[in-house]
Amino acid sequence: MFRDPMTLEMTAARRDALCKSPDVHKYDHGHALILSGGPGKTGAARLAARGALRIGAGLVTIGCPHTALAEVAGQVTAIMCRPLDGAPGLTELLEDTRLNALLLGPGLGLGQDTQALVLSALSGKRATVLDADALSRFSRNPETLFDALHETCILTPHAGEFARLFPDIAEKLHAPATTGPAYSKIDATREAAAQAGCVVLLKGPDTVIADPKGRCAINASVYDRAAPWLATAGSGDVLAGFIAGLLARGLTPFDAAATAAWLHTECALSFGPGLIAEDLPEELPSVFRALGV
Numbered sequence: 001m002f003r004d005p006m007t008l009e010m011t012a013a014r015r016d017a018l019c020k021s022p023d024v025h026k027y028d029h030g031h032a033l034i035l036s037g038g039p040g041k042t043g044a045a046r047l048a049a050r051g052a053l054r055i056g057a058g059l060v061t062i063g064c065p066h067t068a069l070a071e072v073a074g075q076v077t078a079i080m081c082r083p084l085d086g087a088p089g090l091t092e093l094l095e096d097t098r099l100n101a102l103l104l105g106p107g108l109g110l111g112q113d114t115q116a117l118v119l120s121a122l123s124g125k126r127a128t129v130l131d132a133d134a135l136s137r138f139s140r141n142p143e144t145l146f147d148a149l150h151e152t153c154i155l156t157p158h159a160g161e162f163a164r165l166f167p168d169i170a171e172k173l174h175a176p177a178t179t180g181p182a183y184s185k186i187d188a189t190r191e192a193a194a195q196a197g198c199v200v201l202l203k204g205p206d207t208v209i210a211d212p213k214g215r216c217a218i219n220a221s222v223y224d225r226a227a228p229w230l231a232t233a234g235s236g237d238v239l240a241g242f243i244a245g246l247l248a249r250g251l252t253p254f255d256a257a258a259t260a261a262w263l264h265t266e267c268a269l270s271f272g273p274g275l276i277a278e279d280l281p282e283e284l285p286s287v288f289r290a291l292g293v
């Protein structure tokens, strides 16, 4: 067990996990399924899907409502798309056991459908990233979500989503410290991971990743790694896609979250000012080259 939080670095083991063997085929690199919202709400899933493909998932499919199929299909090429209406459609699609990593939330909306999709996705116990609306949807009934989560899930809230899902923990985090040591973002993320029973990645300039046993890492985008251009619409959607892609490739939830957060910052540093979310996946090849992947 790792009790001490570690500042993330690109270790040889992490780098090796990103390399692809010469003698395997695309299904050996996994197949990520990313759910999209309806018409006019497909951008976030497309950003995430591009991230998942660029980080090395062998195949990436966007599952979207029939009504959004033309919009999605008209804007993706290497990424595949499948019509999928509601939780029954998802259950049917998940009969394909090669779909080994799921991402739900970006652009999904806050309706009843989102809750049903999340619960259906979680029932199969597949590696699953929950972000954005898949978290906010449960702000009034977090216990429903916690009861369904399992150990290969990853929650990726920003501070606002975190406070919706873990209001008591957020209150402690934001309370003024009257006695030391103060309750930190690391304490908060660890407590949230223990409560949820899965990995939690709490975003921000300093992103903290924790698992239920207390293992913890920090991706600090500060000082020489400051990347304020990441505060742009959709950059979190790309991060969720990076994590889903690495899950598809077989990384553990903790390693997928930690490695993705580190690469996300590297992509922003490599691109520099003027960055928009679309640029992040496109920057991965030069980041990989610099790492010798």
Ligand SMILES: NC(=O)C1=CN([C@@H]2O[C@H](COP(=O)(O)OP(=O)(O)OC[C@H]3O[C@@H](n4cnc5c(N)ncnc54)[C@H](OP(=O)(O)O)[C@@H]3O)[C@@H](O)[C@H]2O)[C@@H](O)CC1
Binding pocket: 041, 042, 043, 044, 045, 105, 106, 107, 108, 109, 132, 133, 136, 158, 159, 160, 161, 233, 234, 235, 236, 237
């Ligand atoms: N290209 C696309 O298709 C994109 C699609 N997207 C998709 O849109 C959907 C809704 O996304 P969203 O951004 O409107 O919802 P959300 O982030 O909950 O903000 C609502 C309120 O929460 C707060 N808040 C926000 N951030 C915070 C923080 N870090 N820390 C603290 N508080 C924070 C803030 O409230 P305030 O602080 O202003 O009171 C804000 O007004 C979602 O599905 C997403 O995937 C986006 O990803 C963009 C690109």
Ligand SMILES: Nc1ncnc2c1ncn2[C@@H]1O[C@H](COP(=O)(O)OP(=O)(O)O)[C@@H](O)[C@H]1O
Binding pocket: 132, 158, 203, 204, 205, 206, 207, 221, 226, 227, 228, 229, 230, 231, 232, 233, 234, 235, 236, 237, 238, 239, 264
């Ligand atoms: N000032 C900052 N410096 C470094 N990274 C940041 C900063 N602000 C936000 N980020 C990162 O950008 C991403 C924003 O994600 P999120 O808030 O979910 O936005 P969106 O919903 O638009 O995708 C997160 O990965 C977060 O860690």
